[in-house]
Amino acid sequence: MRLSQFYLPLMKETPADAQIASHRLMLRAGMIRQEGAGIYAWLPLGFRVLKKIEQIVREEQNRAGAVEMLMPTIQQAELWRESGRYDAYGNEMLRIEDRGGRAMLFGPTNEEMITEILRAGAKSYKDLPKLLYHIQWKFRDEVRPRFGVMRGREFLMKDCYSFDIDETAARHSYNKMFAAYLRTFARMGLKAIPMRADTGPIGGDLSHEFIILADTGESAVFCDKQLIELAIPSKDTDFDGDLQPIFDRFTAHYAATDEMHDEKEFETSVDEKNQIAARGIEVGHIFFFGTKYSTPMKATVAGSDGKDIPIQMGSYGVGVSRLVGGLIEAYHDDDGCKWPMAVAPFHVGLINLKTGDAETEEACSKIYRALSVAGVEVLYDETKARPGEKFARMDLIGLPYQIVIGPRGLKDGKAEVKQRLDGEKSEVAIDDVAAHIAGLVHAALEYE
């Protein structure tokens, strides 16, 4: 993509409203534009990151055996009256009326709808288990939206729902999502730690929040350092096999958010040198809730004895849009974003330092074409801006690699390559740079 064709409205100055790094940088880097409290338009650059994250989530859901579908954003109040949540949900639910005066709502979540869908189509225990998910915009009329997309009112979420015949089977579904989440966040370059979460009236040990550590995190978290070093389940994990060892391995060490924190247990069960007390951002939440919806909504299947059994359910969310902010919190410096390759809006930024110069233009064009052919996503800055401005904006948007072509290097047949993550610069022969970078990009996109 040529920068002159892209839409990238950057801000040199910091908007007064943005308090935390991710919000500030997303505004400055032209990723989002606020359209209302907690409501954002995704500009081209931000949209590309959002889609990359969404795709990783999708691939890992699919790998775990979940099946994608799409439910609407607008729901009928009637459905929510069945579960009793229409009145219980409170002011967080955005209520709407259609022209016929019917009560509608903008979905804050989809348990009722998916239950209705399964109820209509699953009649026998032979139709279970099922894992269904969608990636859809939600709206929760938060009392206080803040921190940009980290805490918006409208947000993109992946929510998966499991349907099982009994608790044993439900635990297996839960473990699938547990393992899938470990992989999902790891692929984005995030260390997400599963932490015990409140299970409410259901009880049991089947609710976990996945937390990434960040100084600006919303809640205090406490965990054992060993958790951070555990190996993530590999690509060839058999999701139909026994996943309990994975679950056990990741839940063997202490990890809790402040509301579940037990200081005494923390101090006695975790070596002092391994005690981590930090701030965290919740990026995923998995939850087994049994028959909470299936019973009131009469979602049952016939068991082997012919008797109706309410379906055992769980739900599994990932905050896709929130992750964009979370990733910046984890990867940035004073100059801007530092995207991990897997979620970077473009893999490489190509800078022509002297637009209008026949030689630098020709060199850039060649590199641009070679990289494109190699499947590398390039943002090519061929604008007339001054060098300093080009460097600064490339740092701001944070593409993993920058290739800098100027008369000075060209004279020696060299291109300059800068790695955004560590700022390391190197010189590469102009004829080799495209292949060299393509190799680095492809290597960085490999995962286990």
Place this chain on the structure above:
RNA sequence: CGGGGCGUAGCGCAGCCUGGUAGCGCAUCUGGUUUGGGACCAGAGGGUCGCAAGUUCGAAUCUUGCCGCCCCGACCA
């Protein structure tokens, strides 16, 4: 939802106290000089001062109401 604050040009702000018809920096446009880390000179465009009533000869400025946004707290993917 309690407490606090703010709405003046795309962004950041001053002017308001003490009413007299709007200004600064950055950005934008034109011309010129520059050209390896957010240039310089000269010129230009851009604002019904959030909205509505009221007070007044006259309101960005004073009064009232409404709307919007932000921050702290309680709550949440």
